Amino acid sequence: xxxxxxxxxxxxxxxxxxxxxxxxxxxxxxxxxxxxxxxxxxxxxxxxxxxxxxxxxxxxxxxxxxxxxxxxxxxxxxxxxxxxxxxxxxxxxxxxxxxxxxxxxxxxxxxxxxxxxxxxxxxxxxxxxxxxxxxxxxxxxxxxxxxxxxxxxxxxxxxxxxxxxxxxxxxxxxxxxxxxxxxxxxxxxxxxxxxxxxxxxxxxxxxxxxxxxxxxxxxxxxxxxxxxxxxxxxxxxxxxxxxxxxx
Numbered sequence: 406x407x408x409x410x411x412x413x414x415x416x417x418x419x420x421x422x423x424x425x426x427x428x429x430x431x432x433x434x435x436x437x438x439x440x441x442x443x444x445x446x447x448x449x450x451x452x453x454x455x456x457x458x459x460x461x462x463x464x465x466x467x468x469x470x471x472x473x474x475x476x477x478x479x480x481x482x483x484x485x486x487x488x489x490x491x492x493x494x495x496x497x498x499x500x501x502x503x504x505x506x507x508x509x510x511x512x513x514x515x516x517x518x519x520x521x522x523x524x525x526x527x528x529x530x531x532x533x534x535x536x537x538x539x540x541x542x543x544x545x546x547x548x549x550x551x552x553x554x555x556x557x558x559x560x561x562x563x564x565x566x567x568x569x570x571x572x573x574x575x576x577x578x579x580x581x582x583x584x585x586x587x588x589x590x591x592x593x594x595x596x597x598x599x600x601x602x603x604x605x606x607x608x609x610x611x612x613x614x615x616x617x618x619x620x621x622x623x624x625x626x627x628x629x630x631x632x633x634x635x636x637x638x639x640x641x642x643x644x645x646x647x648x649x650x651x652x
Contacts, residue, residue: 406434417496470517590643610644
């Protein structure tokens with residue numbers, strides 16, 4: 406197992422993409438800090454599946470949009486395991502609001518979880534990594550970081566900010582800490598999408614394909630166990646969608 410003896414902290418790992426990432430890292434031998442915001446039952450199920458593999462877990466609840474709570478997640482992880490080798494900033498807020506009609510509350514809801522939370526927790530974990538044996542931080546952004554949305558404007562700006570944070574962390578936390586981002590496109594059907602609407606997105610990229618949450622986990626494993634010269638990068642997981650767009 407490639408990650409035996411390692412500790413991974415995955416924010417937003419109760420369900421959906423975060424859950425898949427946590428399970429894949431556990432399958433490779435890592436002990437897991439499972440963080441959740443409000444999905445307590447789903448988080449406990451994720452913990453049960455990880456522990457069934459023989460891995461150690463720590464379950465932590467926190468509002469990742471709150472600076473103090475986000476930092477406390479990192480402190481609890483370090484106090485329990487003594488280290489964190491891999492931090493995956495996956496927790497995300499999806500608040501849809503057209504720019505001209507959006508409110509301050511909607512703006513804050515996007516910025517707090519998508520940008521302030523990763524900024525705050527990475528301060529704690531990044532410093533511990535620099536003081537220890539190093540590690541990897543991986544920020545999960547999305548296509549909004551590269552081209553904004555008319556209906557998810559604040560969300561897109563927050564993800565662009567997360568990509569900028571990735572680049573800043575690369576400069577600040579090296580050479581012991583490598584920082585990269587992953588930019589997924591259509592990988593998991595939103596809860597409010599019909600099957601027909603989701604399948605229609607298949608044709609939005611040159612591959613005429615949809616991605617999967619498992620592929621995000623595979624990229625994370627590649628980044629933490631593969632070539633150590635990959636740093637400050639953003640790996641696109643969107644089937645070449647950006648090249649099919651009409652500008």
